Amino acid sequence: MRSATSTPRPPMSGQPVVSGIRLHDVSAEYDGARVLHGISVEVGAAAITVVTGANGAGKSTLLAVIAGLHRPTSGGVDGLDGRSAAYVPQRSAVPERFPVTVRDVASMGRWPTLRRWWGRLGAGDRRIVDESLARLDVLHLAGRSFGELSGGQRQRVLVAQALAREADLLLLDEPTVGLDRAAGLAIREVLRAEADRGAMVVEVTHDPVAVADADARVHLEAGCLVEDPR
Ligand SMILES: Nc1ncnc2c1ncn2[C@@H]1O[C@H](COP(=O)(O)OP(=O)(O)OP(=O)(O)O)[C@@H](O)[C@H]1O
Numbered sequence: 001m002r003s004a005t006s007t008p009r010p011p012m013s014g015q016p017v018v019s020g021i022r023l024h025d026v027s028a029e030y031d032g033a034r035v036l037h038g039i040s041v042e043v044g045a046a047a048i049t050v051v052t053g054a055n056g057a058g059k060s061t062l063l064a065v066i067a068g069l070h071r072p073t074s075g076g077v078d079g080l081d082g083r084s085a086a087y088v089p090q091r092s093a094v095p096e097r098f099p100v101t102v103r104d105v106a107s108m109g110r111w112p113t114l115r116r117w118w119g120r121l122g123a124g125d126r127r128i129v130d131e132s133l134a135r136l137d138v139l140h141l142a143g144r145s146f147g148e149l150s151g152g153q154r155q156r157v158l159v160a161q162a163l164a165r166e167a168d169l170l171l172l173d174e175p176t177v178g179l180d181r182a183a184g185l186a187i188r189e190v191l192r193a194e195a196d197r198g199a200m201v202v203e204v205t206h207d208p209v210a211v212a213d214a215d216a217r218v219h220l221e222a223g224c225l226v227e228d229p230r
Helices: 059-066 102-113 123-135 151-164 181-196 208-213
Strands: 021-030 033-043 047-052 074-078 085-088 169-173 200-204 216-221 224-226
Touching (some): 033 216, 033 224, 047 059, 059 169, 085 151, 102 123, 123 151, 169 181, 181 208
Parallel strands (some): 047 216
8 A cells, every 4th residue: 555645656557547635735624723734645547545543643634625615724636626425424423313205315316417406316326326236235224214323324324325426526524434344345345346436535534444445535633644653
C-alpha cells in the first residue's frame, strides 16, 4: 500500500484511465474551532483509499468536505466537477425509525439520476436497485420496513443505496463498524469491485482488514496529514 501522497501507480492496460481528485490546503472548523489544518493530498480513481486516525482526528470532517457537505474555511477540492458522488454516513447518523421499506431506501440511490426529482424509477433503475441489494445479500429483506432491521442489516442497505447510485466517487464513513466478519468481508468485496470498475472509493475506517486491503492511505493526527504512517 502507498501513502496517498506518493506518486500514483500508472494504470494497467485495459483499465479505464480516470483522474483522481486533489485536495489543496483544506482547512475546516466548527464554530471557529479548527479541526483540519491545511490538508493537501491526491486521491486516485479506480482505487480504495482509507482515511485513518484516532477518534476526533478529523476523518469524518475530511470525508464531509469531499462530499460537499462541509464547506472548508480555506482551500478546496479539485476534480469533482461533473463527477457523481454517493455518501454513506456513520451509522449513528442514520435515523433509527425510518417509515419506508428497504427497497425504498435503496431506490433513493437512483433519485439523483432521474431527470425530474418527482420522476418514477424505470425498469432499468429497479433492476439496478435489486442488483445492489443482492450484492449486499439483503434482497430478501426488500419488502421489510427499514426501521425493523438490525444495525448491521441497515448498514448493508445503506451501502446498497450508494451502489445503486453507480457513482464516480463512493464515500463511506466506517461502513463495516459493528458488522460480523462475513458481512464485513462482503462489503470489502463490493468496494473492491467498485474500484475495479473505475470508481474512487474513500473509506473512513479503524478496521485493520480495510487498511490492509486498501491501495492508499490518508492518515490524520489532530487534523493534520501524516505522511508514511506506521
Ligand atoms: N458538528 C460538530 N460540531 C462541533 N464540533 C464537531 C462537530 N463534528 C465534529 N466536531 C469536532 O471536530 C473534530 C473532528 O471530528 P471528526 O468527527 O471529523 O473526527 P473523526 O476522526 O471522524 O472521529 P471518530 O473516529 O471518533 O469518528 C472533533 O474534535 C469533534 O469534536
